[in-house]
Amino acid sequence: xxxxxxxxxxxxxxxxxxxxxxxxxxxxxxxxxxxxxxxxxxxxxxxxxxxxxxxxxxxxxxxxxxxxxxxxxxxxxxxxxxxxxxxxxxxxxxxxxxxxxxxxxxxxxxxxxxxxxxxxxxxxxxxxxxxxxxxxxxxxxxxxxxxxxxxxxxxxxxxxxxxxxxxxxxxxxxxxxxxxxxxxxxxxxxxxxxxxxxxxxxxxxxxxxxxxxxxxxxxxxxxxxxxxxxxxxxxxxxxxxxxxxxxxxxxxxxxxxxxxxxxxxxxxxxxxxxxxxxxxxxxxxxxxxxxxxxxxxxxxxxxxxxxxxxxx
Numbered sequence: 650x651x652x653x654x655x656x657x658x659x660x661x662x663x664x665x666x667x668x669x670x671x672x673x674x675x676x677x678x679x680x681x682x683x684x685x686x687x688x689x690x691x692x693x694x695x696x697x698x699x700x701x702x703x704x705x706x707x708x709x710x711x712x713x714x715x716x717x718x719x720x721x722x723x724x725x726x727x728x729x730x731x732x733x734x735x736x737x738x739x740x741x742x743x744x745x746x747x748x749x750x751x752x753x754x755x756x757x758x759x760x761x762x763x764x765x766x767x768x769x770x771x772x773x774x775x776x777x778x779x780x781x782x783x784x785x786x787x788x789x790x791x792x793x794x795x796x797x798x799x800x801x802x803x804x805x806x807x808x809x810x811x812x813x814x815x816x817x818x819x820x821x822x823x824x825x826x827x828x829x830x831x832x833x834x835x836x837x838x839x840x841x842x843x844x845x846x847x848x849x850x851x852x853x854x855x856x857x858x859x860x861x862x863x864x865x866x867x868x869x870x871x872x873x874x875x876x877x878x879x880x881x882x883x884x885x886x887x888x889x890x891x892x893x894x895x896x897x898x899x900x901x902x903x904x905x906x907x908x909x910x911x912x913x914x915x916x917x918x919x920x921x922x923x924x925x926x927x928x929x930x931x932x933x934x935x936x937x938x939x940x941x942x943x944x945x946x947x948x949x950x951x952x953x954x955x956x957x958x959x960x961x
Contacts, residue, residue, distance in 0.1 A: 654726070657719045659686040660698065664716045667705040742932040743772040747783040748796035751875050755894050756812075756919055757796050764936055771932045780850035787924060793933035798850055799918045800857075807925045809941050810918040815893045816851070818908040819900065823885030831909045834862050841869035841887035843878050851875070854917060855890060862912055879905065890914075 662672035663683065673680040691698050698712035708716055732741070744764075748757050753775070765773060776786055780797035784806070787795045801808060818837065820827060844866070845851050859866040869887050872878055879896055882889030883904050889896070899905040921940050923929065929937065 653689075656686045656690040656693075658723055659683055660690055661716065661720050661723050663687060663699065663706060664708055664712065664720070667707065669706065739768045739771060739932060739935055741770050742930060743774065744930075744932045744936055745774045745776065745792045746794060746796065746936070747776040747778065747786045747792040749779050749783070749798075749875075750777050751892070751895070752796050752798065752919065753777060754876075755892075760936075760940060764939060768932070768935070779848070781848065784922065787922060793923070793929060794937060795922045797920055797922055799920060800854055801850060801920065801922070805925055806922050808920045808922045809937075810920050811940060812919050813916045814919055815916050816855070816890060816914040817893045817896065818888055818890055818910065818914075819879070819882050819896045819905040820888045820908055821883045821885045821905055824888060824908070825906075827908050828906050831911060833911050834859065834864055837888065837908070837910055838864060838867075842866070842890060843870040843872065843881045843887040844868045844890040845875050845878070846871040846873050855914075858914060 659672065659676060659678075659682075662675050663669055666672050666675065669680055669683045669687070673683045676683070687698065694711070694715070696711045697709050698715060699706040700709060746757070746761070761773060761775075764771070776783070776792055778786065780795075780801060783792070783795040783797050784801065786792045788805070796811075798814060799810075824840065844855060847856075856866050868890075870881055872881065875891070876895060878889040878891045879899055881887065882891070882896075883899060888908060889905075896905055896907075900907065921937060923937065
């Protein structure tokens with residue numbers, strides 16, 4: 650079928666108004682343009698669609714059959730246009746984000762809260778897992794974007810750094826003899842250490858750091874839940890290796906103190922990652938724009954940006 654959809658749209662308007670003049674007004678086009686569209690459609694179908702009368706036009710038997718189908722099709726297409734327009738203006742749609750429980754709690758949650766306040770009709774779905782699992786979910790198309798910590802492999806990914814994070818060594822009163830001292834990494838290795846389990850980006854970062862100093866990391870406690878490192882350290886079970894943000898409250902309350910070493914752990918970054926060659930939905934793009942609206946580096950984790958904008 651080579652007939653232009655516009656011909657069917659004109660046809661439906663003429664059938665609805667029983668008048669080419671009224672159809673032209675409704676479509677905001679000229680009456681000759683309406684007549685031309687109807688003639689083109691009649692020629693394409695090989696039949697007459699309207700009886701011309703003094704009072705207007707009436708559908709022929711063939712025209713009545715066509716109208717039953719064309720009116721439904723035009724209605725569906727118009728509803729589809731409205732739906733897409735509504736999605737573009739973020740009046741509907743969905744957003745799926747992947748991240749870890751720790752980054753959700755200490756970084757992402759305020760941004761999600763603000764986005765939801767601005768666009769309450771966008772359905773938000775979250776998939777949690779460590780950074781490698783988040784990247785796998787992104788590559789499999791199960792999420793729109795991911796929030797991960799560095800280091801990360803960027804092959805096929807677009808990564809935008811959002812803020813700096815720092816890992817520190819912390820201990821409770823059981824290790825008070827180390828308070829105020831600066832020790833070497835070799836000395837640190839003589840104490841029981843608490844850190845995250847293998848298979849995570851953070852553990853990869855720590856293993857690499859110690860290997861660069863010719864040391865092999867053998868923690869006494871390897872924890873799946875990174876938010877448990879602080880309680881373990883507070884209980885005196887060992888020296889925790891943890892993000893400074895996670896330990897901030899306990900440090901302020903005096904339940905933990907920071908242990909300083911000659912070789913400090915380098916800063917890392919929280920990044921938002923997307924697939925390099927994938928077009929984001931309007932909702933996902935707007936959320937990404939809000940995250941990256943401010944250059945957060947080299948600050949620590951901060952409050953959410955105020956710059957979410959409605960797509961136009």
